[in-house]
Amino acid sequence: MKKFVNGIDSMLQQSLAGFSRCHADIVRLDAGSRFICRSRKKAGKVALISGGGSGHEPLHAGFVGTGMLDAACPGQVFTSPTPDQMLAAAEAVDSGAGVLFIVKNYAGDVMNFSLAAEMYGGDNDTVITDDDVAIDKSSSAGRRGVAGTLVVEKVVGAAAERGDALPALKALAFRVNAMTRSLGVALTSCTVPAVGQPTFDIGDGEMEFGVGIHGEAGRRRIALQPADTIAELIVESILDDLGARAGDEALVLLNGFGGTPSMELYLMLDAASRQLERRGLRVSRSLVGSFVTSLDMAGCSITVTKLDPQIVALWDAPVHTAALRW
Amino acid sequence: MKKFVNGIDSMLQQSLAGFSRCHADIVRLDAGSRFICRSRKKAGKVALISGGGSGHEPLHAGFVGTGMLDAACPGQVFTSPTPDQMLAAAEAVDSGAGVLFIVKNYAGDVMNFSLAAEMYGGDNDTVITDDDVAIDKSSSAGRRGVAGTLVVEKVVGAAAERGDALPALKALAFRVNAMTRSLGVALTSCTVPAVGQPTFDIGDGEMEFGVGIHGEAGRRRIALQPADTIAELIVESILDDLGARAGDEALVLLNGFGGTPSMELYLMLDAASRQLERRGLRVSRSLVGSFVTSLDMAGCSITVTKLDPQIVALWDAPVHTAALRW
Numbered sequence: 223m224k225k226f227v228n229g230i231d232s233m234l235q236q237s238l239a240g241f242s243r244c245h246a247d248i249v250r251l252d253a254g255s256r257f258i259c260r261s262r263k264k265a266g267k268v269a270l271i272s273g274g275g276s277g278h279e280p281l282h283a284g285f286v287g288t289g290m291l292d293a294a295c296p297g298q299v300f301t302s303p304t305p306d307q308m309l310a311a312a313e314a315v316d317s318g319a320g321v322l323f324i325v326k327n328y329a330g331d332v333m334n335f336s337l338a339a340e341m342y343g344g345d346n347d348t349v350i351t352d353d354d355v356a357i358d359k360s361s362s363a364g365r366r367g368v369a370g371t372l373v374v375e376k377v378v379g380a381a382a383e384r385g386d387a388l389p390a391l392k393a394l395a396f397r398v399n400a401m402t403r404s405l406g407v408a409l410t411s412c413t414v415p416a417v418g419q420p421t422f423d424i425g426d427g428e429m430e431f432g433v434g435i436h437g438e439a440g441r442r443r444i445a446l447q448p449a450d451t452i453a454e455l456i457v458e459s460i461l462d463d464l465g466a467r468a469g470d471e472a473l474v475l476l477n478g479f480g481g482t483p484s485m486e487l488y489l490m491l492d493a494a495s496r497q498l499e500r501r502g503l504r505v506s507r508s509l510v511g512s513f514v515t516s517l518d519m520a521g522c523s524i525t526v527t528k529l530d531p532q533i534v535a536l537w538d539a540p541v542h543t544a545a546l547r548w
Numbered sequence: 549m550k551k552f553v554n555g556i557d558s559m560l561q562q563s564l565a566g567f568s569r570c571h572a573d574i575v576r577l578d579a580g581s582r583f584i585c586r587s588r589k590k591a592g593k594v595a596l597i598s599g600g601g602s603g604h605e606p607l608h609a610g611f612v613g614t615g616m617l618d619a620a621c622p623g624q625v626f627t628s629p630t631p632d633q634m635l636a637a638a639e640a641v642d643s644g645a646g647v648l649f650i651v652k653n654y655a656g657d658v659m660n661f662s663l664a665a666e667m668y669g670g671d672n673d674t675v676i677t678d679d680d681v682a683i684d685k686s687s688s689a690g691r692r693g694v695a696g697t698l699v700v701e702k703v704v705g706a707a708a709e710r711g712d713a714l715p716a717l718k719a720l721a722f723r724v725n726a727m728t729r730s731l732g733v734a735l736t737s738c739t740v741p742a743v744g745q746p747t748f749d750i751g752d753g754e755m756e757f758g759v760g761i762h763g764e765a766g767r768r769r770i771a772l773q774p775a776d777t778i779a780e781l782i783v784e785s786i787l788d789d790l791g792a793r794a795g796d797e798a799l800v801l802l803n804g805f806g807g808t809p810s811m812e813l814y815l816m817l818d819a820a821s822r823q824l825e826r827r828g829l830r831v832s833r834s835l836v837g838s839f840v841t842s843l844d845m846a847g848c849s850i851t852v853t854k855l856d857p858q859i860v861a862l863w864d865a866p867v868h869t870a871a872l873r874w
Contacts, residue, residue, distance in 0.1 A: 224735040224752070224846060226775045226812040228819075236775075237811045240802075240818030244834045279810040299811075409550040426550070449552045449562075476566075480809040483843050484605040485563045485625075486552040492566030493554075508570045512838075517809050518846065520550060547873050 223418040225518075230416050234276050234298055241283060245544040248287045256303075257311035258283040259293035268382045268391055269293065269315040272324040272375060273308065274331050275300040277414070278435055281372065281514045284545030290379035291324075291543075299414055299517070300436050302330030308338035312346065320345035320388040324375055324395065326367025327352040347388055349374070349395035353404045353525065355463045356432025356440050368435050369477040369514040369525045370402035373537075376546065380539035398533060403460040406523030407440070407452060408433035410481060412516045431455065435479070435516045435523075449486075453493035456524045461501060464526060468502025471529040473537065478512035481520035487511065494524050507537060513545060549744040551844075556742050560602050560624055567609060571870040574613045582629075583637035584609040585619035594708045594717055595619065595641040598650040598701060599634060600657050601626040603740070604761055607698065607840045610871030616705035617650075617869075625740055625843070626762050628656030634664035638672065646671035646714040650701055650721065652693025653678040673714055675700070675721035679730045679851065681789045682758030682766050694761050695803040695840040695851045696728035699863075702872065706865035724859060729786040732849030733766070733778055734759035736807060738842045757781065761805070761842045761849075775812075779819035782850045787827060790852060794828025797855040799863065804838035807846035813837070820850050833863060839871060 227233045235255055242251035242258065250261045257273070272282040273295030282294035293311040297303035312321045321342065325335045327350050339348050353370030357363075378395045386394070408430040411420035421437035424430060429447070432440025447455070466472065476491040478484070487510050495505045506529065514523070527533070541548055553559045561581055568577035568584065576587045583599070598608040599621030608620035619637040623629035638647045647668065651661045653676050665674050679696030683689075704721045712720070734756040737746035747763035750756060755773070758766025773781070792798065802817040804810070813836050821831045832855065840849070853859070867874055 224755070224772060226735075226778065226808065226816050226819075226848065228774045228776050228815075233811075233815065236818050237815040240814035240816070240821070240836070243821060244814065244817055244836050276811060277809075279814075284810075409552075429550075446550060448554045450554050452552065481807045481844060481846075482552065483603075483806040483841055484610075484838075485559075485602060485843070488566035488570065488605075489554075489559065489563040490552050490566070491570055492562050493552075495566070495569060510566070510570050512810075515809055517811070518807060520807075520844065522552065 223413055223415065225415055227415060233415055234296060238296065248542065248544055252310065252314065256307040257293045257295045257314065258286050259311060259315050260286060263315060263317055265317045266319055267317060267385060268319045268388050269317065269321045270324060270379055270382050271308065271311050271315065271321055273303045274326050275302060277517045278515050280545035285372065285375050285543050287543030289383050289539055289541035290375055290546065299416065302334045305334050305338040305341060308335055309342055312342050312344065316344050322388060322391050322395065323348040324371065325350050326371050327364050328366065329363060345388060347392045349392055349399065351399050353399065353402045354434065355403045355405050355459050366434050368404045368406065369475055369523050370399065370404045372475060372513050373402050373473065373525060373527050374398045376541060377533055377536040379541065380536040398527065401528040402525060403464045404523050404525040405456045405459050406433050406479065406521060407431050408437065408479065408519050408521035410520040412437045412519035414517065433521060435514060437516060437519060449489055449493045453490060453497045457494055457497040460524065460526050464528060466503060466528055470503050471506050472498060472503045473507040473527040473529055474498065474505050475525035476508065476510045477514050477523045477525060479519040479521040480512055480515035481518045482522055487522060490522055549739055549741065551741055553741060559741055560622060564622065574868065574870055578636065578640065582633040583619045583621045584612050585637060585641050586612060589641060589643055591643045592645055593643060593711060594645045594714050595643065595647045596650060596705055596708050597634065597637050597641065597647055599629045600652050601628060603843045604841050606871035611698065611701050611869050613869030615709045615865055615867035616701055616872065625742065628660045631660045631664040631667065634661055635668055638668050638670065642670050648714060648717050648721065649674040651676050652697050653690050654692065655689060671714060673718045675718055675725065677725050679725065679728045680760065681729045681731050681785050692760050694730045694732065695801055695849050696725065696730045698801060698839050699728050699799065699851060699853050700724045702867060703859055703862040705867065706862040724853065727854040728851060729790045730849050730851040731782045731785050732759050732805065732847060733757050734763065734805065734845055734847035736846040738763045738845035740843065759847060761840060763842060763845060775815055775819045779816060779823045783820055783823040786850065786852050790854060792829060792854055796829050797832050798824060798829045799833040799853040799855055800824065800831050801851035802836045803840050803849045803851060805845040805847040806838055806841035807844045808848055813848060816848055
């Protein structure tokens with residue numbers, strides 16, 4: 223395993239120290255390293271809190287700041303944070319208007335956030351993201367929450383910033399999640415530091431179609447395809463499920479998994495946009511970068527959100543975080 | 549080779565198409581794909597033009613926009629752009645105040661920019677960046693220009709934006725370059741698409757200390773070290789050469805080479821900052837991300853710029869590009 227680390231046990235703590243040091247104008251790290259929160263609390267707004275296992279950076283800590291999250295709770299790599307982290311974060315950032323927990327649909331995260339929500343004394347509610355079309359809707363665990371979570375956090379973050387109340391924010395989060403679908407492909411495996419070996423084996427001529435952001439198996443293992451074919455396969459899977467039609471306005475998030483350079487991501491954005499346009503969709507917003515990663519995995523995901531004027535306005539609203547700023 | 553491409557010949561063009569599509573509010577792609585320039589020309593300012601081989605994205609196209617570059621000329625992967633690209637860019641963006649070419653010190657880039665500078669009819673000058681301390685100062689080709697080029701482009705870009713004249717900008721660029729040093733390490737090789745094989749072999753327990761941004765051999769091949777030791781080795785090499793002393797104020801750019809996830813980069817930022825502080829320097833500005841990359845190479849470089857109030861103010865000035873925004 224080749225990584226920049228001093229030791230497995232210190233890795234998360236030292237990375238958070240670097241993150242909070244670098245972005246001290248935006249965030250602060252809790253003294254117990256239980257959460258990252260905004261350096262300045264904003265009174266009267268609903269607090270948005272997310273979190274999950276580390277290894278997906280900049281998700282979620284990179285999205286803490288004006289116009290997006292109030293706090294993020296990082297677990298160890300690919301491991302859910304604990305309820306006490308979420309409770310401590312809620313107590314720190316709740317300014318009296320309540321807390322909305324935004325949780326990716328993984329068993330550990332859902333269980334721990336649910337415990338925290340029950341234990342927390344203040345007004346709170348939870349929304350679960352589950353945008354990954356690689357998983358069948360009828361599967362018992364439901365669909366995984368992947369890169370579409372960024373879109374939910376951005377849009378709902380803008381609404382929270384302008385002062386929307388908790389029930390309205392929950393309804394909005396639910397609606398944005400319902401308008402959003404993602405699917406990812408991996409060309410190589412990630413390597414979890416504590417394991418020291420690639421999570422899965424994959425041949426030189428293969429790709430994992432429908433991979434999860436922890437290197438979970440996807441829909442199928444197929445031969446590596448040209449970029450245009452990959453984009454077509456993904457866009458078809460997404461649009462079939464989303465029920466998007468010619469004339470719809472769409473946002474595309476072309477997300478890298480960590481090991482794929484931006485030259486390839488922009489090429490994939492072009493390929494995905496052409497596929498969407500061929501089907502009559504109008505791609506009016508796009509975002510390219512490694513935002514919801516899987517450590518060092520080479521690969522990318524495409525997320526499509528159907529837009530309406532309300533969502534567009536909230537997407538366009540100013541955001542000032544470590545990883546997103548406009 | 550596992551990459552998101554349709555073909556080697558179309559790769560650059562399709563990536564540029566995606567880039568200009570995604571950032572149409574900031575840049576436009578020349579009809580002949582010879583350069584990326586600002587979507588809105590600003591009258592009366594000196595135009596800053598950079599460029600070089602592709603594969604280092606977001607350098608340089610990602611730095612085109614308000615407060616930084618006016619145009620960037622992308623060559624094929626790891627190949628210099630041609631003089632006609634630079635000439636076309638100069639003709640497009642020169643608003644009468646002249647052109648400053650910012651060129652990384654590689655033989656092909658220096659030769660082609662020098663030809664373009666000679667052929668160009670308008671007022672122009674050139675500055676060459678050479679911040680890589682891995683190369684001995686006395687080597688015949690001189691030092692390579694690496695991630696420190698970002699610092700030069702940001703600081704000089706801010707000065708150009710406020711209206712500084714060409715001679716002052718050239719002097720400033722020279723001064724910032726002289727205050728800046730970088731050194732990089734690679735854990736894996738990059739793979740050039742047209743070659744299809746890793747540029748160099750490296751063992752599981754090895755790292756290349758002093759690697760170049762095209763995978764060029766560094767100072768030496770050494771055993772993989774803990775992050776703190778790597779940071780110490782790099783910071784020592786840089787400070788010895790830079791002549792920085794206790795009490796100096798410094799900017800640190802912790803730059804990823806493309807295949808290293810941000811969790812490790814922030815950990816390295818923390819490690820590098822602690823090393824600098826141990827030596828009495830004050831790290832007042834830091835930037836972390838994969839900005840000057842080498843395709844999919846795992847590795848990172850540390851850049852240190854000695855700061856003074858003028859450079860700090862220009863660094864802090866607003867910038868609005870695809871890759872840097874504040």
